[in-house]
Amino acid sequence: MAMCFTFRLAILLTLLLTSLADMDDVGFIYNGFLSANLSLDGIAKLTSCGLLKLTNETGRYEKGGAFYPHLINFKNSTNRSVSSFSTTFVFAIISESQAFGGHGIAFAISPTRGHPEAVPYEYLGLFNESNNGNGTNHVIAIELDTVQSDNFNDINNNHVGIDINGLNSTYSFPAGYYKDGSRQFRNLSMIDGKRIQIWVEYHGREKRMDVTLAPSGVSKPKTPLLSSPLDLSSIVNSEMYVGFSSSTGALISSHYVLGWSFKMNGQAQELTLSRLPKLPRLGPKKKSRLLTNGLPLVLASVILAGVSSVVYFVRRKRKFAEIVEDWELEYGPHRFKFKDLYVATKGFKDKELLGAGGFGRVYKGVLPTTKLEVAVKRVSRESKQGMKEFIAEIVSIGRLRHRNLVQLLGYCRRQGELLLVYDYMPNGSLDKYLYNQPKLTLNWSQRFRVIKGVASGLFYLHEEWEQVVIHRDVKASNILLDSGLNGRLGDFGLARLYDHGTEPQTTHVVGTVGYLAPELTRTGEATPCTDVFAFGAFLLEVACGRRPISQSSTDVILVDWVYSCWRKGDILEAKDPNLGSDCVAEEVELILKLGLICSQSEPEARPTMRHIVQFLEGDIPFPRMSSLRLSSGIAFSHRTGFDEFAMLYTSSLNNKFSHSSSAEASLLSGGL
Ligand SMILES: Nc1ncnc2c1ncn2[C@@H]1O[C@H](COP(=O)(O)OP(=O)(O)OP(=O)(O)O)[C@@H](O)[C@H]1O
Ligand SMILES: *[C@@H]1O[C@H](CO)[C@@H](O)[C@H](O)[C@H]1NC(C)=O
Ligand SMILES: *[C@@H]1O[C@H](CO)[C@@H](O)[C@H](O)[C@H]1NC(C)=O
Ligand SMILES: *[C@@H]1O[C@H](CO)[C@@H](O)[C@H](O)[C@H]1NC(C)=O
Ligand SMILES: *[C@@H]1O[C@H](CO)[C@@H](O)[C@H](O)[C@H]1NC(C)=O
Ligand SMILES: *[C@@H]1O[C@H](CO)[C@@H](O)[C@H](O)[C@H]1NC(C)=O
Ligand SMILES: *[C@@H]1O[C@H](CO)[C@@H](O)[C@H](O)[C@H]1NC(C)=O
Ligand SMILES: *[C@@H]1O[C@H](CO)[C@@H](O)[C@H](O)[C@H]1NC(C)=O
Ligand SMILES: *[C@@H]1O[C@H](CO)[C@@H](O)[C@H](O)[C@H]1NC(C)=O
Numbered sequence: 280m281a282m283c284f285t286f287r288l289a290i291l292l293t294l295l296l297t298s299l300a301d302m303d304d305v306g307f308i309y310n311g312f313l314s315a316n317l318s319l320d321g322i323a324k325l326t327s328c329g330l331l332k333l334t335n336e337t338g339r340y341e342k343g344g345a346f347y348p349h350l351i352n353f354k355n356s357t358n359r360s361v362s363s364f365s366t367t368f369v370f371a372i373i374s375e376s377q378a379f380g381g382h383g384i385a386f387a388i389s390p391t392r393g394h395p396e397a398v399p400y401e402y403l404g405l406f407n408e409s410n411n412g413n414g415t416n417h418v419i420a421i422e423l424d425t426v427q428s429d430n431f432n433d434i435n436n437n438h439v440g441i442d443i444n445g446l447n448s449t450y451s452f453p454a455g456y457y458k459d460g461s462r463q464f465r466n467l468s469m470i471d472g473k474r475i476q477i478w479v480e481y482h483g484r485e486k487r488m489d490v491t492l493a494p495s496g497v498s499k500p501k502t503p504l505l506s507s508p509l510d511l512s513s514i515v516n517s518e519m520y521v522g523f524s525s526s527t528g529a530l531i532s533s534h535y536v537l538g539w540s541f542k543m544n545g546q547a548q549e550l551t552l553s554r555l556p557k558l559p560r561l562g563p564k565k566k567s568r569l570l571t572n573g574l575p576l577v578l579a580s581v582i583l584a585g586v587s588s589v590v591y592f593v594r595r596k597r598k599f600a601e602i603v604e605d606w607e608l609e610y611g612p613h614r615f616k617f618k619d620l621y622v623a624t625k626g627f628k629d630k631e632l633l634g635a636g637g638f639g640r641v642y643k644g645v646l647p648t649t650k651l652e653v654a655v656k657r658v659s660r661e662s663k664q665g666m667k668e669f670i671a672e673i674v675s676i677g678r679l680r681h682r683n684l685v686q687l688l689g690y691c692r693r694q695g696e697l698l699l700v701y702d703y704m705p706n707g708s709l710d711k712y713l714y715n716q717p718k719l720t721l722n723w724s725q726r727f728r729v730i731k732g733v734a735s736g737l738f739y740l741h742e743e744w745e746q747v748v749i750h751r752d753v754k755a756s757n758i759l760l761d762s763g764l765n766g767r768l769g770d771f772g773l774a775r776l777y778d779h780g781t782e783p784q785t786t787h788v789v790g791t792v793g794y795l796a797p798e799l800t801r802t803g804e805a806t807p808c809t810d811v812f813a814f815g816a817f818l819l820e821v822a823c824g825r826r827p828i829s830q831s832s833t834d835v836i837l838v839d840w841v842y843s844c845w846r847k848g849d850i851l852e853a854k855d856p857n858l859g860s861d862c863v864a865e866e867v868e869l870i871l872k873l874g875l876i877c878s879q880s881e882p883e884a885r886p887t888m889r890h891i892v893q894f895l896e897g898d899i900p901f902p903r904m905s906s907l908r909l910s911s912g913i914a915f916s917h918r919t920g921f922d923e924f925a926m927l928y929t930s931s932l933n934n935k936f937s938h939s940s941s942a943e944a945s946l947l948s949g950g951l
Contacts, residue, residue, distance in 0.1 A: 305351045306542035310554040317522070320344035320393035321404060329556040333384060333525035333534040336375065339651070342404030343534070346392040346522030351543060353388070354517040355483075361511045363483040365547040366521070368539040369495050371558055372425060372532045373472040375648040380470045380532035383424040384525045385442070386479060390417050392520045400528035400680070401428040402446060412445030417516055419443055420524070421479050421490055423454070425470045425532065429678070430745075437469055439477075439490055439504055443514060450507040456493045457502035467492060474537060474558070476550070478503075486510045495552060529688050529702075531649055615691040615700055620655050622647045627657070634708070636756070636770070639696075643703060652703035653688060657696055673699070679744060683736030685759050685769035704767060706760035713755055713824050713855075720855075721764070723862030726821050729766030730870060731895050733758055736768040737814060738888040741807045749805045753813035754794050755820050793827030793837075797880050808882035814891070815877025822870045824855030838878045841871055845904070869894065869901055876904070 309315050311329035319325070323333045323343030333343035355362050366386065374380025385403045398407045403422060410416055420442040427436040431446040440448030454475075455466045467475060474495035481488050489503040521541060525534040537555040540547040623644030624631045633641045639658040646653055677687045691698040709729060712721050721729070733753075740748040750768060757770040796812035799805060816827040819837050827837045844853040850871050851864060858867075873894060877885050886894070893899045 304542075304544050305349075306540075306545065306548065307347065308538075308540040308548045308550070310538050310551045311556040312536075312539075313556075316348055317345045318348045318392040318520075320346070320395075320524075321399075323525075326556075330558070331523070331536040331539075333523060333536065334527050334532065336373075336531060336533045337650070339527055339529060339531055340399050342394075342397065342399040342524065342526040344393050344404055344522060344524040345536070346389075346520045347541070348392065349520075350518040351521060352517060353511075353515045353519050353543070359512075359517075361481070361483050361486075361515055362544050363481055364541070364543045365478070365480045365545065366539070366541040367476060367478045367499075367547050367550060368523075369474050369476045369537040369550060369552070369555060370423065371472055371474050371535045371537065372423070372470050373535065373558070374470055374530070374532035379530045379648075381426040381528045381530040382428075382526050382532075383422055383426065383469075384523060384534045384536070385420040385422045386477075386521075387418060387420040387524050388515060388519050388521050389419075390516055390519060392522065394524065397524075399526035401426060401431065402526065404524040404526040405442075406445055410445075412447060414444055416444040417514060417519075419511065419514055421477070422446070422448065422451075423469055423477070426528070426530070437466075439492060441488055441490065441505060441507060441509065443509075449509070450488075450505050452505050454492060454504075456491070456497070456500045456504060459498075459501050462502065467494060470532065472558070474555075478547075481509070481511065529686055531651075615689050615698070617691050617693055617698070619647055620644065620691055620698055620700065623653065624655055627655075651688075652705075654685075654701045654703045656699040656701065658699065675746075676748075679740070679748065681736055681739040681743075683732040683765065683767050684739070685767045701769065704759035704769070705762050706764060708756045708769075709758040709760060709766065709821070710755040712760075713820060714826055717857075720824075720857045723858055723867065725764055726858075727863075727866055727870070729758065729760070729764070730818060730821055731892075732766040733768055733817070734814070734888065734892050734895055736766075737810060738892050740768075741810065741888045747807065749807060750810050750813075751805050752791060752794075753810055753817055754791050755817060758817070796882065798882055806882065807887065808885055811877050811885045811888060811891070812882075814888070815874045815885070818870050818874035818877065819853075822855060822867055822874065823853050824857055838875065842875060845872070845875065872901065872904055876902075 312325050312331045313329035315325065315329075315331075317325070317331070321333075321342040321344055322335060322338050323331065323345045324335070326332050331345055333345065334341055353361055353364070368386065370384055372380060372384065382399070382401055382403060385405055387405060389405075394405055396407055396410075397404050402408075402411065403420070403424075405418060405420055406412075406416065422438075422440045422442050424433060424438055424440060425436055427433045428446070431448070433440075433448075434451055435453055437454045438448075438451050439454050440451035443449050453466065454469050455464055457463070458465055469475060476493055476495045476497075476499075478491040478499055479488070480491075486508060488505070488507050488509040490505040491500055491503040493500055523536055535558060537558070538550040538552075540550055542548065621627070623646050624642040625644075627640075627642055631642045631644065633643050633654060635641065636656075639656055641654050641656045644653050644655050645651070673687065673690050677689060680686065685704060686702040688700045688702065690700065711717060712719055737750060737753065740750055752770055753768070757768065758766050759769045761767055794813035794816045796809040799809045799812075816838070819825075819841055820827060823837060823841065825837055829837065841850065841853045844850050850868055853871060854862070854867050873886075873891065877891070879885055890899070894901050
């Protein structure tokens with residue numbers, strides 16, 4: 280009996296030990312992912328032919344992840360040191376234009392099988408703004424990054440990096456490989472759709488990480504691309520998941536993994552390249568039969584075509600000429616080809632015209648490569664001076680990202696004009712829904728949501744981004760509505776960056792009458808307070824359904840009228856009659872009063888956008904206006920301010936001043 284028991288115990292122990300050893304030495308290989316059991320996240324899919332497709336060609340601002348479903352033991356169970364491991368996989372990044380695309384793929388070792396709280400674009404679906412770089416993440420990633428993100432000090436837009444707990448790579452190097460024998464470095468462009476194999480090896484004893492890249496089919500180069508000292512002991516937990524994460528931004532790529540092999544404590548088994556699934560073909564199929572059957576005919580037509588195409592190209596070259604200067608090359612990804620924009624807008628046809636503003640006409644377009652709907656703004660006339668600063672500004676504006684801003688995708692520059700490319704907003708601008716007996720109006724809850732959205736967008740510009748950005752032209756016609764009827768601030772053409780602490784040297788006042796703070800007309804200096812003033816005018820506009828300065832003979836100045844209603848004790852009299860009865864009286868009252876306090880002539884008396892957001896969210900109670908009035912002497916001395924307006928107003932032809940010529944001169948003079 281006793282013997283039997285010890286025997287059983289022995290069996291149990293050996294079973295336990297072998298299973299422990301098994302756990303230490305996990306290994307798996309996927310030559311294609313047909314019937315693979317991976318834990319998928321985001322928009323990642325396994326295709327019917329066995330490709331792991333992390334992101335697809337239509338998903339913008341998406342993330343996709345795939346993880347091996349079981350935990351893997353990374354630490355030696357006896358002495359807790361991090362064990363060696365090795366992995367290899369074949370990937371391909373396909374972006375239709377082969378020049379733009381984003382953002383990349385990361386191989387990740389992580390405590391979780393997915394990162395639901397992470398964000399896409401440059402965060403690769405692994406981290407978010409608040410946890411990037413935080414030691415509590417316990418994430419190691421090998422990034423294959425195709426976009427240069429300044430906020431992570433990226434070295435270029437085609438690099439491999441070792442990331443510890445965040446996207447500021449600990450080590451990185453341009454993608455490429457050292458060809459065996461010659462020791463010569465060859466660049467590899469990761470975005471051009473070719474299959475590339477990567478090997479990642481961690482040597483536990485030496486505490487070193489090697490990363491090696493090569494075009495698929497080239498055997499593993501002896502010299503790694505990165506061979507970096509790295510002690511993972513404080514970074515990996517004993518048990519971790521391994522997998523991939525990928526993301527897209529404004530620019531899209533399809534990110535594929537074709538095969539993957541992993542081994543703990545040993546060399547990952549080599550992939551059988553011939554068994555890997557095929558990538559989808561790019562572009563139309565080649566017609567090979569024609570060549571063999573009708574070679575002479577083809578030759579003749581080739582010559583003919585050659586001659587005519589020379590003529591064609593010379594003409595075309597003139598038509599699509601654009602200016603690129605050396606200093607612009609570094610802004611590569613944000614620069615569009617004029618030809619693409621020309622094709623996108625069907626040659627800037629009048630049919631595609633969305634509207635015309637002070638700075639030029641805006642056309643709708645569909646980008647030929649990505650099928651992305653865009654709005655292209657053609658700003659005519661160009662002053663060469665200050666162009667560099669201005670473009671730098673555009674590029675940095677393009678990095679602003681917020682759900683309540685119209686995303687600027689890029690620009691294009693030609694002789695005599697500048698084209699700005701924005702996200703297309705299917706529901707147009709807000710002013711169309713407000714005044715002049717609109718065909719469609721918004722109900723109160725829609726308006727309130729638009730207001731909250733715009734407030735949070737403006738708050739982001741003022742306080743949440745790395746620099747203070749002043750919009751300078753907040754008004755209903757610059758608020759665009761996206762497909763979900765969310766308000767988005769548009770038209771950053773006028774926004775000027777205004778660094779913390781530096782004095783702006785503005786020479787021209789830019790803006791629209793009715794939204795200009797009185798001190799702006801005196802000093803010409805735009806500040807966050809002047810934006811708040813304009814925002815106040817916008818609030819009153821939305822609540823009352825009228826322009827700040829109406830063009831008819833009566834109630835010339837909206838703020839005066841609302842103020843007088845409030846004085847009479849019935850501020851709600853001012854609300855838009857189109858709103859009917861379904862509105863929330865407290866909210867309308869809040870907006871009207873907020874509109875008034877933003878319209879105070881003393882800049883210091885106006886609330887900041889942070890306060891406004893808090894008022895709107897109900898986080899802080901709205902101050903009683905009477906007390907406010909007493910303490911700050913809210914006397915609406917805008918009388919003086921508005922007298923200046925009235926003068927300007929009558930002296931300008933349309934309802935703007937400093938328009939086209941001078942506004943644009945200031946826009947392009949780059950006098951930051
Ligand atoms: N991203 C966009 N998506 C859809 N429509 C747009 C977009 N941007 C502009 N538009 C349309 O084009 C019109 C003109 O825009 P634009 O910003 O040039 O003029 P504005 O705002 O009236 O004047 P200003 O140039 O002084 O700001 C807008 O009223 C809007 O209807
Ligand atoms: C896939 O893995 C998950 C997680 O371990 C498991 O629950 C599931 O049963 C597996 N499915 C198959 C088909 O093996
Ligand atoms: C891309 O993924 C999204 C989300 O899964 C899906 O809605 C869309 O149809 C996909 N597009 C293509 C072309 O597969
Ligand atoms: C774990 O560490 C012990 C002690 O150093 C060693 O004997 C053993 O081989 C290690 N196990 C593995 C799987 O490396
Ligand atoms: C970032 O992710 C962490 C967890 O990974 C989460 O706790 C946090 O709320 C997220 N932050 C934001 C701003 O989403
Ligand atoms: C990443 O680099 C940027 C740019 O230098 C820096 O501002 C940021 O603080 C860094 N983040 C971390 C987590 O190191
Ligand atoms: C890191 O994350 C932890 C937990 O999420 C948090 O408590 C801590 O404040 C973060 N540290 C930094 C520097 O953000
Ligand atoms: C590789 O690319 C870098 C920068 O992208 C460039 O400076 C270098 O000349 C390229 N080398 C080769 C061999 O093409
Ligand atoms: C643990 O064991 C490994 C493998 O035997 C060895 O290389 C390492 O130095 C040991 N670490 C410690 C802290 O003893």
